[in-house]
């Protein structure tokens with residue numbers, strides 16, 4: 457199929473001439489060290505948008521003038537741009553005044569292609585390999601090195617994963633500063649329980665972009681939030697002196713949801729090992745190797761993280777993995793909605809490793825006893841449909857956990873466990889489910905945790 461025909465065949469909602477004539481414009485960002493405010497400007501289809509980041513006060517203006525900070529501010533402008541780009545998803549992206557090396561161009565294309573993979577798949581938009589990026593070329597490979605203090609910034613998401621990192625770092629004797637963008641609900645509750653001073657950034661998206669999203673003529677969809685939060689963390693690292701950003705992304709996040717347009721589209725792409733490798737290289741390149749970025753939990757499956765989480769009870773009534781808590785407009789419902797695939801998945805992986813009454817007291821109900829969720833659990837375990845577009849673990853992981861419960865007297869009679877038991881055995885067979893569970897509890901060597909830290913962590917995670 458020709459280039460034009462390929463676009464034509466798959467862009468059903470947008471007229472071909474319109475896409476070809478549109479350009480997404482990214483303006484040079486501005487940063488004011490006295491107020492700690494960064495402003496990012498975008499243009500699309502005759503409209504201008506502005507996104508604002510507000511950092512803590514007390515910034516040394518010299519730090520914001522370093523080549524490395526200027527470079528990362530530019531890259532952040534580009535990464536934050538995905539929210540505005542997605543309104544029309546044109547093929548051309550024009551970047552003004554932000555020079556890029558070849559490696560940075562590849563990174564940007566990766567964010568705009570694979571980072572938006574779910575968005576393209578769900579809107580049936582053919583964009584992979586077709587985006588045209590116009591940006592000034594950076595004269596040299598990278599700015600000079602910056603000096604950063606030997607300190608760790610730990611992004612906190614309010615869920616179990618970053619709390620497992622908290623406990624592993626504490627056990628290994630590594631000090632850290634909790635970090636969050638737009639902290640609310642469970643994030644604030646977790647940071648209070650962690651009991652360390654935190655670093656917070658306020659992020660304000662352009663209200664007009666939010667209003668237009670999904671209106672006639674405008675697309676809406678998922679954006680790579682971990683890429684966005686990571687770039688904001690990197691700016692904080694340079695402004696406040698941290699040489700290490702430690703993520704809490706599990707190995708299960710590397711599994712995609714569907715194959716679309718010849719590629720795997722992954723809801724959690726910017727939590728994957730592939731993205732971690734790319735962003736770590738870009739951050740190191742921009743800082744002369746001073747800033748490192750890795751996920752402490754990469755060796756672990758979600759099932760293994762659940763087992764590590766269950767060892768500590770102090771977060772039981774403050775944490776939540778339910779994404780309804782993190783809507784921009786806020787959320788005044790319970791910590792766990794109990795209705796979404798993420799609630800179902802987290803309940804399922806905690807059940808084999810937690811006392812039943814403890815788990816039920818966290819969720820305030822027994823989700824495995826509620827028959828109305830059967831379809832959702834069937835999707836999670838691969839008995840129906842596709843892996844949900846949510847932050848859930850691998851299909852076989854969910855199936856193996858459910859199978860474990862069929863052998864536990866306290867769970868075996870619950871409606872979902874009883875309803876899925878025979879279908880799981882018929883679909884996978886017991887040897888596959890048992891082997892999957894053994895493999896899920898075996899730590900993967902495929903990670904970027906520095907060797908010395910990995911060895912210390914492994915001792916505590918035994």
Ligand SMILES: CC(=O)N[C@H]1[C@@H](OP(=O)(O)OP(=O)(O)OC[C@H]2O[C@@H](n3ccc(=O)[nH]c3=O)[C@H](O)[C@@H]2O)O[C@H](CO)[C@@H](O)[C@@H]1O[C@H](C)C(=O)N[C@@H](C)C(=O)N[C@@H](CCC(=O)O)C(=O)O
Nearest residue numbers: 539669677678679680681682724725726779782783784847
């Ligand atoms: C909280 C949440 O899950 N939001 C997703 C949801 O958006 P919704 O409309 O229900 O609420 P809001 O988040 O308040 O969004 C309002 C509108 O604003 C747009 N928007 C939001 C944030 C942003 O950075 N850019 C934006 O343009 C949004 O599109 C709405 O129009 O559904 C959206 C569409 O599918 C999702 O894009 C929202 O997801 C948020 C961006 C988000 O922060 N999600 C994380 C909780 C999340 O999914 N994390 C993944 C990791 C993904 C990754 O690759 O890093 C995970 O934990 O696995």
Ligand SMILES: Nc1ncnc2c1ncn2[C@@H]1O[C@H](COP(=O)(O)OP(=O)(O)OP(=O)(O)O)[C@@H](O)[C@H]1O
Nearest residue numbers: 611612613614615616617618636637685703704777
């Ligand atoms: N608002 C935020 N600010 C900063 N970092 C965040 C924010 N939300 C999520 N993160 C980080 O992004 C990564 C992915 O978030 P994710 O939601 O998977 O983790 P979590 O909330 O710790 O655990 P769970 O999977 O149980 O929700 C984690 O490293 C998390 O700490």
